[in-house]
Amino acid sequence: MINKTDLPSADPDRVKKEIEGIIGLDTSKAILASAKEGWGTEEILEAVIRDIPPPGGSGQEPFKALIFDSWYDSFQGVIILIRVFSGQISRGMSIKLFNTGNQFLVSELGIFTPSPQPVESLGLGEVGYIIAGIKDIREAPVGDTVTNSDSPTLTPLPGFRPLKPMVFTGLYPQDASQYQLLREALGKLRLNDPALTYEPETSQALGYGFRCGYLGPLHSEIVQERLEREFNLSLISTAPTVAYRITRISGETEMIQNPNLLPESNLFQGIEEPIVLATVHSPTLFLGAILKLCEEKQGVQKKLDYPTPNRILLVYELPLSEIMLDFYDRLKSLSRGLASLDYEPMGFRQGNLTKLQVLVNGDPVDPLSIIVNRDQADFKGRDLIQKLKELIPRQLFDIAIQAAVGGRIIARESIKAKKKAVTAKCYGGDITRKRKLWAKQKEGKKRMKRIGVVDIPQEAFLAVLKTGQS
Numbered sequence: 001m002i003n004k005t006d007l008p009s010a011d012p013d014r015v016k017k018e019i020e021g022i023i024g025l026d027t028s029k030a031i032l033a034s035a036k037e038g039w040g041t042e043e044i045l046e047a048v049i050r051d052i053p054p055p056g057g058s059g060q061e062p063f064k065a066l067i068f069d070s071w072y073d074s075f076q077g078v079i080i081l082i083r084v085f086s087g088q089i090s091r092g093m094s095i096k097l098f099n100t101g102n103q104f105l106v107s108e109l110g111i112f113t114p115s116p117q118p119v120e121s122l123g124l125g126e127v128g129y130i131i132a133g134i135k136d137i138r139e140a141p142v143g144d145t146v147t148n149s150d151s152p153t154l155t156p157l158p159g160f161r162p163l164k165p166m167v168f169t170g171l172y173p174q175d176a177s178q179y180q181l182l183r184e185a186l187g188k189l190r191l192n193d194p195a196l197t198y199e200p201e202t203s204q205a206l207g208y209g210f211r212c213g214y215l216g217p218l219h220s221e222i223v224q225e226r227l228e229r230e231f232n233l234s235l236i237s238t239a240p241t242v243a244y245r246i247t248r249i250s251g252e253t254e255m256i257q258n259p260n261l262l263p264e265s266n267l268f269q270g271i272e273e274p275i276v277l278a279t280v281h282s283p284t285l286f287l288g289a290i291l292k293l294c295e296e297k298q299g300v301q302k303k304l305d306y307p308t309p310n311r312i313l314l315v316y317e318l319p320l321s322e323i324m325l326d327f328y329d330r331l332k333s334l335s336r337g338l339a340s341l342d343y344e345p346m347g348f349r350q351g352n353l354t355k356l357q358v359l360v361n362g363d364p365v366d367p368l369s370i371i372v373n374r375d376q377a378d379f380k381g382r383d384l385i386q387k388l389k390e391l392i393p394r395q396l397f398d399i400a401i402q403a404a405v406g407g408r409i410i411a412r413e414s415i416k417a418k419k420k421a422v423t424a425k426c427y428g429g430d431i432t433r434k435r436k437l438w439a440k441q442k443e444g445k446k447r448m449k450r451i452g453v454v455d456i457p458q459e460a461f462l463a464v465l466k467t468g469q470s
Contacts, residue, residue: 055125056085062153063087065122065146067097070137072191076108078134082146083127085157089146090121095132096149098156102139103149104132138194163195165213166274166345167324168257169220170201170238170367171227172209178233179208185231186210189223196223201258203366206236211258214240217324238367242320245272245348259369262355265406271371272348274320277302280331282339284312289334297322298373317346321371356381358388359402374405382411389413 065082072078082089089095091109096102108131110118122128134140141163145156173182190196197213214220220240227233244256247269256262262271278299282290284306294301294316303315318327323343331339356377358368368388372380381403388401392415399415426434 061086062151063089063093063095063146063148064153064157065089066157067140067142067144067146070140070142072137076131078132078137078140080130080132080134080140080146081127082122082130084122084124086124086153087148088121088123089130089148091118094149095130095146096152097140098145098147098153099160099162100139100141100144102134104134106130106132137191141194163215165195165197165215165243166320167214167216167220167240167242169212169214169224169240170203170206170209170258171198171212171224172203172206172236172238174234174236176207181231182210182227182233182235185227185233186212188231189226193223195219206238206367209236213257217328239370240324241370242274242324244274244353244371246270247272259355259371260366262371265354270350271353273351273353273371275317275346275349276320276323276343277346278316278318278323278341278343280312280314280316280339280341282312282314282335284310286335286339287312287314290314290331290339293327293330293334294318297327317349318343319349319351320345354405356384357404358384359400359404360392361400362402377405378410381405385411385413389415 063084064086065084067080067082069081070078089106089109091106093106095104095106097104108118109120109122109128110116111122111126111128116129119128130146141160143160145153145160147153147156171182171186173179186196186198190198195215196219198210201209201211203209212220212223214223217240220237224235224237228235241257241259244262245253246256246262247253248263249267249269256271278294280290280294291301291314294314297318299316299318299322301314301316303313305313307313328341331341352374353371354374354377356370356372358365368384370380385401385403392399392401394415395417397417399417401413401415402409403411426437
């Protein structure tokens with residue numbers, strides 16, 4: 001920040017950036033347009049007072065405030081940060097959260113100076129914090145409206161949207177004895193992260209674990225990293241999936257978060273996938289490569305604009321499942337790191353989708369099942385099987401890896417067994433002795449294949465993310 005003593009001699013470009021960062025670009029334009037050369041303190045303060053409008057609303061109206069941040073404190077419970085838009089709040093008042101309907105009694109009220117300083121009341125336009133004995137951060141979501149429970153406001157502040165998980169992964173402990181520790185760690189993380197959801201899940205290949213929901217792929221990476229670093233857990237994470245909406249024959253709709261829960265094709269009419277509106281900013285040099293990438297990801301172009309002669313603004317409708325896999329990494333690679341991506345959910349769109357299942361020695365591996373476009377199922381199945389062949393280590397018996405769609409095998413690879421020269425001890429003699437040893441070894445490998453367990457490494461479960469990159 002620039003001090004008062006620095007203002008008369010400050011660089012104009014530096015002062016412009018400081019003002020834009022504090023009060024916003026639109027308001028700063030009016031102030032900077034009226035500021036004179038020299039950048040004196042009085043001129044800037046007068047322009048701020050003249051051009052920045054005062055807070056709207058009235059102190060006589062019912063109390064209404066916006067929650068713009070909150071966090072959990074081990075001793076005081078949930079601390080809420082609010083901005084007052086109308087009315088007044090005082091210590092001891094009974095408050096109500098408009099969208100959740102929860103009611104609490106304000107035990108402490110204060111402002112930051114920058115350290116917390118308790119006050120008796122907050123009025124119109126003021127910003128402060130509330131402590132009301134709230135034990136769960138989900139009871140005070142960001143964006144909700146706080147009002148007086150005795151005389152509540154009739155209209156909440158606009159813009160509130162409840163948090164909805166968009167990406168789902170399975171988290172399993174590598175050691176089954178850490179299952180309870182993983183449950184406790186997820187509970188502690190959710191104290192300060194209301195967007196995190198989880199529920200118990202069981203897999204034939206990985207045992208007991210949890211199905212976790214996140215706001216996006218970055219959120220999922222942060223949660224897993226915190227679990228491993230802060231709680232010393234060794235985890236296996238399955239490839240991220242999204243929530244699909246299916247319409248059953250009876251007309252009922254149902255959300256499917258796990259590909260393994262998708263029913264047979266004769267039990268539902270259609271399946272819809274979530275769609276996002278993606279905005280890409282990039283230099284014009286990489287336009288052709290970015291357009292090709294978006295078309296490959298089944299995108300629908302909505303807008304192509306040139307904000308400047310050397311930059312493009314590209315807007316596409318894209319399936320969320322394509323965004324969260326490798327879209328961002330490939331976008332950065334194609335643009336040499338110069339392109340940026342932003343997206344927002346738009347709802348659901350009917351898709352030609354099917355479930356791709358992986359079989360190891362005839363047994364389905366649930367964490368490797370994915371929902372893909374039917375036209376690309378054969379290609380993605382072959383690509384996935386090739387990667388799994390490279391990642392799964394050789395065993396003492398043959399391993400058959402297959403990809404199936406609707407009971408039809410579309411790809412197969414075999415991993416040969418480790419061999420041991422059982423006839424190395426034979427020197428000369430009749431060939432029948434060697435044949436007996438080879439037959440005995442063959443029978444042993446057949447028996448081992450029936451009862452053997454294939455060790456699938458963590459990298460194999462993430463191979464789904466890399467399908468199609470070759």
